[in-house]
Amino acid sequence: AEERSASGLDMAFDAKTQAICSFLQAQAAARPDLATEYTLFEDLFTRKLWHQLTVGLEAFVVREGVDDQLIPLYETFIMDFKQKLNKLVLARLLVPVARQMTSQPAELISFCEAAIEECQKEDKQAGCYVVCELARMLLDMDRVEECKAKLEVAAQFVEGTAGIDNTVQASYCRAQAAYFKVSGPASDFYKYALLLLAYQPLAQMPAAEAATISFDLGIAALVGEGLYNFGELLEHPVVSTLESSEYVWLAELLRAFNAGDIDKYESLVNEHHKKLEEQPALLANTNFLKEKITLMCLSETLFKRIGPNGNRTISFADIAEASKLPLDNVELLVMRALSLKMIRGTMDQIDQTLRVTWVQPRVLQKEQVALMTERLGSWCETVNSTLHFLENETPEFSS
Structure with missing residues (x-):
């Protein structure tokens, strides 16, 4: 009787409330490391402080070492007051519970489908949240087509x-x-992984997930088709995460590719060939990576030439020297860049020159911004010089 009085219970509570409080007390006794949380839950529940209780539960269900607590906590405790909860919050509580049912796929799917139906009645985005989480659980069970169907919904x-x-x-x-x-394809992974980091920055992720997604993004950037600008990625904390890990070589590779630095690329391949060979995606795309670094070298070479005061015509010989290709292969390289819409321009096969009218826009690094600043300054000087010349030669127009 003294214990029940100390816990804040009295005979005014109905049998159901007393049963729930007894459950929470038993859980606290069985797990002394969680006793503080269970005692708090009991106090907030009996005082009907639903918001504070919800905040505590959200933190509890994602805590390490509580997996075996979640199903009984839901069935005995949360179910009693779940109708009082915001549906999106309820969805975030239900998903960790569902993840404890992976050994029984049919039960897991049935539980999630019921949760989706319940949440969608009042909040469609809460239902969508459970759909997305169910899709990932299906993927973990190698049910790829079912995952795809959920993602389409x-x-x-x-x-x-x-x-x-x-x-x-x-x-x-x-x-x-x-x-x-x-x-x-890797390019689609790259797209959605970067979007994910816009909604949930690396700093808000568990350390293991942050390291994994940073590594996967780096690999996807290298092997993804159509990805020829890593400027956005290089400005992202992803790179600093890689640089502070065992994958510093991947950060260096990304910088080499973005700069179109073939010498640096070849040096890194020679230095880290064992680590590179451990990555199936890189090993399977060796030829593609060589083509990609060459195309990015071409793009960077043209970027340095094109501009308000730049020479838009470049000889095949200069391209061959920069890209380390035989002269006979330059035409194919240029045609490939044109077909990928990395550049626009015209080739003169007789004079063996390329006149460039446009280079694909890029997220610029500081060095590239400095180059553009220098170009614009030079262009302004040219414009002012022309203006002064016209004023001197045609005084009748300036009077």
Whole structure:
């Protein structure tokens, strides 16, 4: 009787409330390391402080070492007051519970489908959150086609709705990235992984997930088709995460590719060949990587020449020297760059020159911005010189 009085219980509580409080007390006794949390839950529950209770539960369900607590906590405790909860919050509580059912796929799917139906009645984005998380769970069970079907359902909602909560957007992008990591292409993984980091920065992720996604993004940038500008990635904390890990070589590779530095690339390959050979994606794309660094070298070479005061015509011999290709292969390289829409221009096969009218826009590094500043300064001087010449030669127009 003294113990019950100390816990804040009295005979005014109905049998159901007393049973729930007894459950929380038993859980606290069985797990002394979680006793503080269970005691707090009991106090907030009996005082009907639902918001504070919700905040505590959200922190609890993602805590390490509580997996075996979640199903009984849901069935005995949360189910009693779940109708009082915001549906998106409820969805975030239900998903960790569902993850404890992976040994029984049918039960897991049934639980999630019921959760989706319940949440969608009041908040469609809460239902979408559970759909995305279910898609990832299906992927973990190697049920790729079922995962794809769920993502198609989620995509209809996400892409057609404005003002979606960041947690839902992050869940959607995380699920899409996980799917494309398994099924490809790498460029789609790259797209959704970068979007994920816009909604949930690396600093808000567990350290293991942050390290994994940083590494995967680096690999995807290298092997992804159509990805010829790493400027955005290089300005992202992803690179600093790689540089502070065992994958510093990957950060160096990304910088070499972005600069189109073939000498640096070859040096890194020779220095880290064992680590590179341990990565199946890189090993399977050796020829593609060589082509990619050569194309990026061409793009960087042209970027340095084109501009307000730059020479837009470059000889095949200069391209061959920069790209370390035989002169006979330069035409094929230029045609490849034109077909990928990395550049626009015309080739003169007789004079063996390329006149460039446009280079694909890029996210510039500081050195490239400095070059553009210098170019614009030179252009301003040329314009002013021309203006002064015209004023001197045609005084009648300036009077």
